[in-house]
Amino acid sequence: MLQPRLLLRRSQQTTPCKYLSIRQNVTRTYATITEPVNTDPTPMLAAAGFAPPAKAEKSSATFAMRTYKPRTPGVRHLKRPINDHLWKGRPFLPLTFSKKGHGKGGRNNSGRVTIRHRGGGHKRRIRTVDFTRMTPGKHTVERIEHDPGRSAHIALLNEEATGRKSYIVAAEGMRAGDVVESYRAGIPKDLLDSMGGVVDPGVLAAKTAWRGNCLPLHMIPIGTFIYCVGSAKERGAVFCRSAGTHAVVISKEDKGSQNRFVQVRLQSGEIRKVSRDACATIGTASNPHFQHRQLGKAGRKRWLNIRPTVRGLAMNAADHPHGGGRGKSKGNVNPVSPWGLPAKGGYKTRHKRNPNKWVVTARERNHGKRRVK
Template identity: 70%
Template sequence: MLSQRIPLSAVTRGLQRLTVTQPAIRNYATAKPKSALGDSAISADMFSNATTTRGSQSLLLRTYKPRTPGVRHLRRPVNDHLWNGRPFLPLTFPKKGQGKGGRNVHGRVTVRHRGGGAKTRIRTVDFERRRPGPHLVDRIEYDPGRSAHIALVTEQATGQKSYILAAEGLRAGDIVHSYRPGIPQDLLDSMGGIIDPGILAARTAFRGNCLPMHMIPVGTQVFAVGSAANRGAVFCRSAGTSATVVNKNEETRNDGTKIMTGKYVEVRLQSGEVRRVSKNACATIGVASNVHHHYRQLGKAGRSRWLNIRPTVRGVAMNKVDHPHGGGRGKSKSNRNPVTPWGRPTKSGYKTRRTHNINKWVVTPRPRNHGKRRDKRSSKEASPKPKGVRKKASRKGALGTWIMWGLLGNDSYITPAKGSEIPGTNPTQVQSPPILDYKPSRDLGIQGKAPFVQGRYLNGNVARVACLKGLEA
């Protein structure tokens, strides 16, 4: 005979007598913290099917019991501090029109794989932050139009509300300032009327505050970075992104203080690119919120459709009229190199950027292909060869067909560049120098004669590079 089932309500009443202690984690979205469980009853959230898993670097992802196939692989970052209600409607407007389907004003598709999705409202976010004074953070909200979270703030002087990008760790009840219009008079009076960069940074460079670039110390992490004095934030606005101030072109005075002499500040963006921005451009201290956004897993295809993302169809699965790879019998692309739907080569390192149109604001370009070039010459020179290994030189080189790299009583490889030798261990930047003179190669143990290049290291040691012409690898 089957045993009688115990109702869940009876189990809940039995567990109410237990004492559960939880760590004091700040996960609330209001100025008043939640009360600890202590002797109170266990909440109903403990019986939900959502659980959390802790990974490396304190990564919290919420998983779900696979009651349906769509939630088996669903992973979401734990953001219990987000507001659960509706947004502030005066700062929103509905998203509708042909732009939702990836069309332009003429009705043509300009962005593929867009269409459908749930009804959303676009939040009007203040990227300029030109209102001075303290602003109280009312709540942190989810924004369907971006990966980072937004914060609803209220200006304490006028009571005007606005949306700003939330920094990681920003919570309801915090106070943020914007020093873009200038330094407040009360702050200037507290410093004795003298602007000291160190004291000024110690009192203004806090998480969530918006400052001009010339007021931010070197090495500070910022996000929502602007490019010009009359524009808002344009860089590092996605979830978890940040930039680092690397150079401010400062000079030290006789009294030890530093002063900026240039018009621009150099920042290292998330991609590794070092870029110049105006010293009066804006930036927010901290890192953009929702740093674990890229660890999420949607779990099913339907959730992508809810996010206005349409499927991506392969070219070989299309008709010939729709794609250059389409048509034919079976999975065949007609013996053609891979191309885009518009006929441009898409692999084999085909370059699409114009060489004559160089961005003057970029100091150091971002590393591409994981820091490795894809052309044949650089790929062969990517790693230094040990002693005695012959290496094929470029056809444009002046040393002939084969070059031997050797060690002449030194612990570093010979790396000639434009006629002079520089010590180092990375021969990837080698350019063939001109031949200075010739000498019988019997000193190197080679029959016949071979030219060599002679130069000097910085320490005065003589270095030679032999050119072995006509040898086989």
């Protein structure tokens, strides 16, 4: 059995402690990263209206990674995020189905390789995740699970009214026992009555904009962190579904009857207009330290259905435009793909001369025609 220990990625302190039932010393070490940190995605709302929250300042966030004593070369460089809250058993099988076609290896129905570097991999079961979340009412989080088909974790929900179970993408900080709700079907009657029969935007946001709740975008305060963002009224979530991703509500159009869109800044920095009735979940997608993991050995890549990628420079001339030659040489050619397409940006496809300049030759002048050189 592997002996776990928590190892410092870049500094600072070590503290001996005990880890679960393994009676060995465990080293806790911490890494400090600098990134925008928002301690609570739920904005600070006033009782009589809401205002955009203050912009998150850059601060230090410290997290620990789990490493293992190097009993074998394969675990010497293995680093994983610490997710001790995950469910240790099997998934809820009625919401899963077996993934077929593992042996295709990136091939289409005619047997040709259409996606390179695919093949092998462990058997998986697909988790049926609810991205639309149209069912109203309170749902209790039973447990947080690992999903082999995505980088973020998933949460198993139990509908309190009917006992029906469903999977959703878990928010960072969500744990078993939390209660979440969807407001896509409208504002519940009891919530409307508590506001005196009139919708008060500040009170409504204070009672609904909580982590894990799914709301239409027009009900979410400006500046709130959201994930699992939809693009149309009756469509499920399509944006910000990966681990640690989130979007921010930037502005809402206020043009009377033309108020149909909300501007959202996605994780890439793109500002996109989406429907005001599109869905969004409050918070940030779970497992934010997924990007810092290190697989430790090539075999773990093979378990993930990823085959090796060979450099074109290491191939023969018959296999790649960069191949062949004596020594390390790509033949003085620009970087291209195996099929000769430019592989990097900034590739000049036009001549240096002005392509928009009209040049008339004597022969064309006689025929009254022009051509571009």
